[in-house]
Amino acid sequence: MAEKKPVMAVLGAGTMGSGIAIVCARAGFKTFLVDNQAACLEKGADLIGRFFDKSVQKGKLSAEERNQIMHQRLVPTQNLADLAECGLVIEAVFEDLEIKKKLLAQVNQICPPETILASNTSTLSITSLAAGSGRPDRVIGMHFCLPAQVMKLVEVTRGLQTSEETYARAMELGKALGQKLVTTKDTPGFILNYFVVAFNNACIRAYEQGLASVEDIDKAVKLGLGYPMGPFELLDYIGMDTHLRVSLALYNQVQDERFWPPALVQRMVDAGYLGRKTGRGFHQYKEAGMFGA
Amino acid sequence: MAKIGIVGFSGLGQHIAAEAVAAGLEVAVWDEDQGALAPWQAAVSQIKKAAGLAGLVDCGLVLETLPDQLEAKKGFLAQASQALKQVPLLATTTAGHCVSEIAATAADPARVVGLHFLPPPQGNRLIEVVRGVDTAPAALNRAAEFCRGLGKEPVVVKDSPGFIVNYLFAPYLNQALEAFDQGLASKEDLDTALRLGLGYPQGPLELVNQLGLEEHLQLTQALHRRLGDQRFAPPAILQRMVGAGKLGAKRGGGF
Numbered sequence: 001m002a003e004k005k006p007v008m009a010v011l012g013a014g015t016m017g018s019g020i021a022i023v024c025a026r027a028g029f030k031t032f033l034v035d036n037q038a039a040c041l042e043k044g045a046d047l048i049g050r051f052f053d054k055s056v057q058k059g060k061l062s063a064e065e066r067n068q069i070m071h072q073r074l075v076p077t078q079n080l081a082d083l084a085e086c087g088l089v090i091e092a093v094f095e096d097l098e099i100k101k102k103l104l105a106q107v108n109q110i111c112p113p114e115t116i117l118a119s120n121t122s123t124l125s126i127t128s129l130a131a132g133s134g135r136p137d138r139v140i141g142m143h144f145c146l147p148a149q150v151m152k153l154v155e156v157t158r159g160l161q162t163s164e165e166t167y168a169r170a171m172e173l174g175k176a177l178g179q180k181l182v183t184t185k186d187t188p189g190f191i192l193n194y195f196v197v198a199f200n201n202a203c204i205r206a207y208e209q210g211l212a213s214v215e216d217i218d219k220a221v222k223l224g225l226g227y228p229m230g231p232f233e234l235l236d237y238i239g240m241d242t243h244l245r246v247s248l249a250l251y252n253q254v255q256d257e258r259f260w261p262p263a264l265v266q267r268m269v270d271a272g273y274l275g276r277k278t279g280r281g282f283h284q285y286k287e288a289g290m291f292g293a
Numbered sequence: 294m295a296k297i298g299i300v301g302f303s304g305l306g307q308h309i310a311a312e313a314v315a316a317g318l319e320v321a322v323w324d325e326d327q328g329a330l331a332p333w334q335a336a337v338s339q340i341k342k343a344a345g346l347a348g349l350v351d352c353g354l355v356l357e358t359l360p361d362q363l364e365a366k367k368g369f370l371a372q373a374s375q376a377l378k379q380v381p382l383l384a385t386t387t388a389g390h391c392v393s394e395i396a397a398t399a400a401d402p403a404r405v406v407g408l409h410f411l412p413p414p415q416g417n418r419l420i421e422v423v424r425g426v427d428t429a430p431a432a433l434n435r436a437a438e439f440c441r442g443l444g445k446e447p448v449v450v451k452d453s454p455g456f457i458v459n460y461l462f463a464p465y466l467n468q469a470l471e472a473f474d475q476g477l478a479s480k481e482d483l484d485t486a487l488r489l490g491l492g493y494p495q496g497p498l499e500l501v502n503q504l505g506l507e508e509h510l511q512l513t514q515a516l517h518r519r520l521g522d523q524r525f526a527p528p529a530i531l532q533r534m535v536g537a538g539k540l541g542a543k544r545g546g547g548f
Contacts, residue, residue, distance in 0.1 A: 145490045145491075152489050153485070153490040155490070180485065180489055182478060182485050182486045183478060183482055184477060184478045184482070184486075185476065185477050185478065191472075191482070191483060191487070191490070192486060192487075192490045192491060194468075194472065194477070195465065195468060195472075195487065195491070196491055198464075199461065199465055202461055202464060202465075202524075203461060206457070206460065209451075210451055211450060211451050211453055211457060211460070212450045212451065213449070216448035216450065217448075217457055219419070219446060219448050220419060220448045220450075220457040220458050220461075221461065223411075223418050223419035224411045224417065224419040224421075224462075225458060225461075225462060225493070226493070226495075227491070227492065227493055227494075228492035258468070
């Protein structure tokens with residue numbers, strides 16, 4: 001018996017939220033993209049439209065499908081009440097515990113009891129997000145990787161309260177989105193940020209100590225270790241403000257020096273050298289835009 | 294640079310000789326132990342056997358590929374700097390020792406650099422060109438030019454333990470082993486997450502299986518001794534596995 005496809009919702013129309021909405025809509029799900037600020041919502045929908053335009057140009061998608069996605073499947077809205085029929089709600093709003101908790105509690109009032117509330121947090125505890133939600137057994141972590149529209153991986157994280165049923169359903173929906181899933185403990189940074197934040201800070205420290213130039217460290221990591229991007233190229237993509245915030249969030253939870261941001265991180269944030277989005281980080285850039293097609 | 298000299302008949306030396314010949318350079322080799330030369334010449338016929346260091350005086354570069362033991366490396370430079378006064382560039386291929394300390398045995402350390410060929414040399418385009426305390430800029434430029442001539446990519450690095458790659462890589466691998474030991478995720482999920490999430494060519498546990506657990510233990514122990522940095526301390530699980538004879542994919546099994 002074919003089950004009716006559940007409706008998805010992504011909360012937050014920033015880079016991450018827009019990317020996740022692309023994944024959901026592309027996999028054939030009706031998807032609400034929600035943001036309380038009209039300007040953000042418009043910008044997110046615009047980025048998504050341009051992403052699918054590129055997909056059409058590259059022959060990955062027909063123009064007809066693109067139009068169907070943009071005009072029927074993907075529904076931008078500022079109104080949380082639209083989510084009443086959603087099976088899975090993924091929040092990807094600003095990485096702040098209180099903001100996320102408040103939002104989950106609001107969504108809890110609107111969605112039916114069986115709806116799963118997933119958080120795309122990369123640094124906060126799922127257990128603590130679940131605690132304020134009003135449905136702690138149906139909250140789970142689903143951390144998509146940046147850029148979500150390109151990367152196949154999702155880290156699935158159970159809080160202490162997450163039920164086995166919720167976990168099984170999240171795994172099923174994640175697979176239906178075409179993603180590859182890994183299961184992690186609810187520890188700071190899960191897998192990816194636990195490694196990449198420590199690695200990036202080690203690279204910044206090595207540069208601060210004059211071990212080699214930015215270009216040569218990038219080159220050594222790409223050629224010597226076969227990584228797809230050098231650490232400084234990656235940091236410019238992530239943004240130094242985000243890197244600073246994530247580093248501090250992890251450091252504050254585990255007091256491990258590997259996560260402590262080197263002095264240069266704060267200096268670059270102060271100077272506005274945030275990376276690609278400001279045209280200058282470790283490297284200099286001409287143009288900003290969305291990754292992939 | 295038209296001719297290079299290689300001292301020490303090792304696998305790395307043979308590889309460099311073959312690449313240099315392919316790049317159109319004349320290659321002369323010399324080792325105190327002459328017996329090891331035959332398989333080289335069978336592999337690459339253009340390689341010439343030099344009659345002692347004296348046969349290398351007209352080289353643009355003489356590099357050693359002796360076993361990575363400090364005294365052997367120092368001995369080479371002490372002799373080479375006397376016997377090869379006209380050679381503008383002398384290089385050590387050490388991975389684990391201080392280039393400045395090796396170079397200090399030369400009468401004129403300004404013309405000495407480190408050339409760290411990343412393993413496996415046939416599959417890795419990277420060469421770390423190591424700047425010793427006394428290395429002259431001209432020597433660095435010559436060394437970089439030699440690397441590019443081989444079709445490799447040079448990066449210039451300060452003479453610091455582990456240079457760039459091992460310095461960044463060893464703590465990453467240690468962190469992965471500790472995370473696995475603490476049950477962060479299954480080994481399959483750890484490997485999958487880092488391959489797909491960060492685009493790494495291999496996950497950390499499959500990589501350590503392939504590199505060899507004992508090899509990684511030795512590398513990280515040596516760096517820990519030299520740097521005194523906790524991130525290089527060998528993880529308990531690594532010592533336990535090596536102790537149990539689990540040395541890697543084809544040697545007693547690994548992770």
